[in-house]
């Protein structure tokens with residue numbers, strides 16, 4: 001059978017130790033063991049099947065998601081899973097759901113923006129899921145511009161309460177995941193008003209639904225915002241709309257780590273920077289970078305395996321056609337994506353470290369690295385999600401016609417992934433934040449303040465001072481170019497972190513060599529993509545450009561025999577991939593054929609509607625009627 005033989009033969013060609021590469025990909029032997037065990041647990045549990053997801057109506061789809069979430073929680077309790085194992089389980093269930101926001105945003109917000117007392121009160125409830133929370137920041141009228149939010153939280157000194165209110169239609173909360181149908185509580189961002197004075201945006205814990213019958217509490221209007229892009233995909237999530245009509249909450253439900261409101265209605269600022277109100281976004285952006293490597297590697301795994309199974313043209317001496325993976329054009333589209341998946345993995349690892357480091361410093365009242373952490377998380381979130389969204393679509397094209405079938409797994413992966421370019425900060429808006437940070441750093445050159453961390457290279461580039469003068473003309477006017485500069489800065493981070501990874505001790509036969517090849521592919525591919533910029537700025541000569549391209553071609557040949565093993569190292573189960581084209585055993589054609597017959601349209605041989613709409617045409621009744 002073609003697919004079986006092809007992938008088995010590919011695996012036998014690998015020139016490195018795949019098991020050791022799995023450890024590198026996972027981050028540690030321990031993480032590999034956990035993710036391997038939990039992914040198999042999910043794959044073997046029939047409740048977590050996802051093969052009919054794209055065919056269900058929204059209501060059935062959503063109910064099925066609730067069933068899976070409840071089952072996941074039951075298994076977590078029964079098996080006494082650790083926090084790490086539980087997170088892995090939710091990841092491998094692979095279905096966007098209210099749980100993501102509860103664990104990923106509601107709890108981290110209370111941890112990051114609540115006082116010790118508030119954490120003690122709310123976290124045990126949230127950890128035991130006695131309450132379910134979401135993150136209600138975005139409104140109908142404002143998402144990117146957080147300072148433009150209109151929801152008000154007015155302090156009432158008479159009752160020691162805040163009155164949460166939606167004064168306009170555009171102040172309706174709009175988008176929060178988990179809000180529409182499930183959450184009992186939300187962290188709501190609104191304008192803090194004391195004695196008619198506006199103190200800007202802050203977070204408030206607000207109960208939305210009764211814990212007895214799940215009905216909205218008085219003064220609260222709540223619902224789902226409707227179908228989103230694609231079938232299945234992100235429609236498992238109840239993104240919601242929420243309006244408040246003078247809803248009262250106790251004063252101690254304002255998250256008070258950054259600033260406190262006293263019983264007398266006095267605002268007291270802590271010593272922490274006010275930007276900590278934005279802290280959850282930094283945390284989630286960091287997570288999104290690691291997730292980008294998962295989504296991209298998944299698409300690349302499907303496209304690589306299928307490219308080794310698929311044969312078109314080029315009859316060889318043995319009478320069989322050429323595997324499409326052997327075409328240089330296929331390699332030049334696929335291998336940079338394979339390299340990007342590894343690059344994003346390692347930059348994600350580094351970003352996790354940076355985030356932990358900034359957090360430790362914050363505990364010790366050292367706020368010096370916060371601006372850099374914000375710029376890095378914002379910029380890398382933007383770069384990696386844009387590249388991943390484009391990369392998934394490229395993988396679909398790399399799989400030809402079959403890539404367009406839902407059973408390839410790629411359409412749903414694309415549909416579910418693309419909002420990552422928008423949520424947690426629109427990618428352009430985030431790059432503008434990076435640009436601001438870069439301009440600020442440049443403006444300080446020569447003042448005796450040496451650039452540090454990811455901007456250390458700036459101290460070595462003389463022309464940057466002139467750049468700063470040019471930008472004085474107007475940030476907005478030059479913003480399209482500044483966004484390009486921000487992307488270049490982030491690309492530099494990705495490449496440097498890949499190189500730093502290679503400087504670590506990397507055990508396993510041939511593993512380091514493969515990673516070096518991938519790192520070089522990533523760097524040279526970026527150079528190739530932006531050749532015009534490199535040449536026009538005199539950073540490289542035309543001769544160097546052509547050498548770089550030749551080197552890239554030679555690296556593709558080096559990676560070719562290892563391609564299948566490099567995607568096997570992601571250690572994905574067939575359940576997680578949910579792709580007929582990406583099956584581990586390569587048994588593509590019989591399974592594609594089998595899948596087609598499962599479509600509900602094939603339940604009957606003659607389709608519903610035949611008598612009303614097809615038969616009259618064939619019997620020429622319609623034509624006769626017109627004549």
Ligand SMILES: CCCCCCCC/C=C\CCCC(=O)SCCNC(=O)CCNC(=O)[C@H](O)C(C)(C)COP(=O)(O)OP(=O)(O)OC[C@H]1O[C@@H](n2cnc3c(N)ncnc32)[C@H](O)[C@@H]1OP(=O)(O)O
Pocket residue numbers: 100101103104105135137138143144145146147177275276278279281282284287370371374422423424425426429433436
């Ligand atoms: C298991 C965990 C994973 C779970 C993941 C689940 C995934 C679920 C899927 C989807 C969830 C999606 C959830 C959401 O989308 S929530 C909503 C997200 N919203 C946004 O991201 C809004 C984007 N907008 C902003 O962040 C801001 O409005 C802004 C664009 C940064 C502008 O801010 P502002 O109006 O205050 O203006 P400035 O630009 O002048 O900034 C002032 C100074 O603050 C600094 N800054 C800005 N942001 C931050 C930050 N986050 N941290 C630290 N510092 C920050 C900025 O640099 C300025 O500093 P300066 O020194 O120059 O004054």
Ligand SMILES: Cc1cc2nc3c(=O)[nH]c(=O)nc-3n(C[C@H](O)[C@H](O)[C@H](O)COP(=O)(O)OP(=O)(O)OC[C@H]3O[C@@H](n4cnc5c(N)ncnc54)[C@H](O)[C@@H]3O)c2cc1C
Pocket residue numbers: 101135136137138141142143144145174175176177234239419422423424425426427428429432
């Ligand atoms: C699937 C999904 C899930 C979400 N989940 C949540 C959630 O759980 N909680 C929550 O609070 N929110 C959530 N959101 C909302 C999300 O965070 C916002 O949609 C996002 O931050 C973008 O904001 P916006 O919609 O206002 O875009 P806009 O800012 O209106 O963007 C529209 C266009 O304007 C451009 N633009 C905007 N400002 C500027 C500028 N200053 N300069 C140049 N160009 C600009 C953008 O680049 C974009 O092209 C979710 C969104 C989605 C799609």
